[in-house]
Amino acid sequence: MSPGRSALIFSEQTSSDVFIERAGASDGSLPRIMAAVVTHIHDIIKELRPSREDWQKLIEFLTEVGHASDERRQEWVLLSDLIGASALVEEINSRRPKGATPNTIRGPFYRSDAPARAAGANISFDGIGEPLAVSGRVTDLDGLPVANAEVVTWQANAYGVYENQQPDMQPEHNLRGVFRTDANGSFHYQTVVPAGYGVPGDGPVGHLLARAGYPLHRPAHIHFLVRAEGFETITTHIFDGSDPHLGEDALFGVKPELIRVFEPAEEGRKVEFTFVMVRAKPGRSA
Structure with a gap:
């Protein structure tokens, strides 16, 4: 009997x-990518030789990840982040010359609808926490200012919780905002000192890694996304240099260039940072 199309x-x-x-019957890169992924999966199965019950548990885990994802929480992104896949993709796709601000991952709590805010505005809508004055500049590799750059920021509150984790407890868009740099490439705003936190452990991803003994700490940080016409977009963090968990960031975002001291100020604390942008290559999206 003929085995069919396959030999x-x-x-x-x-x-x-x-x-x-x-x-292999289809054109394009998809067959090549699928072939590589499937080959690796088959190799893992051959190496580990899971039982039918073990394989069913894996399928059930992936199903739970899908059920835990919605418009406010992306458990698939969290899984990608915690196994280092997101950080590795960033490393491969954002190689930059020395002196440029390195990319990190966005993380699962980014929102694309943060409100535009005037220079100097306070993005802490509930005022809970120690005041923090944030100021910075956006420049190119030669130190020249990048005017009218869009600076998007988001962070956890003083208890280490993001607004979209507590939609019934924090004001909408709390600790989020979009600012524009002035002619000198400068921006500034008011917020509160963020706390470090454990990554969400209440879902299937957190449960799995906790059972494996994996550290689920994130040191205190502020997220930034910086866009400007003609430049590569920066997605990055600023980390509080006093946080004890800098060496075990669960999302692999800590780099020496991104660590800053949140210094004492007249009221609360302050931090300054310069984002150094790289001009986009012709034909490459910024």
Whole structure:
């Protein structure tokens, strides 16, 4: 009896080859990508030799991740972040010359609808926490100012919780805002000192990694996304240099260039930072 279109019979030895042979009928990069992914999956199965029950548990875990994701919480992003996949993609796709601000991942709590705010505005709508004055500049690699750059910021509150984690307890868009740099490339605003936190452990991803003994700490930080015409977009953090968990960031975001001291000020504390942008290459999206 003919085995059909494939010349290979599926077996433990030929499993990925059979898939690759069947997937090769389509043009483009998708068959190549799928072939690589499936080959790695099959190799893992052959190495670990899971039981049917073990494989069913994996499928159930992935199903739970999907059920835990909605418009306010992205459990798939959290999974990608915690296994280092998101950080690795950033490293591969954002190689920059020395002196440029490095990219980090956005994390699962970014929102694209943060409100535009005037220079000097306070983004802490509930006023809970120690005051923090944030100021900075956006420049190019030569130190020249980048005017009218868009600076998006978001952070956890003084208890280490983001607004979209507590929609019934924090004001909408609390500790989020969008600012524009002036002619000197400068911006400034008021907020509160963020606290470090444990990444969400109440979902399937957190439960799995906690059982594996993986550290789920995030040191205190502020997120930034900086855009300007003609430049590569920066997505990054500023980390509080006094946080004891800098060496075990669960999302692999800590880099020496991004650590700053939140210094004492007349009222609360203050921090300054210069974002150094790289001009976008022709044909490459900023």
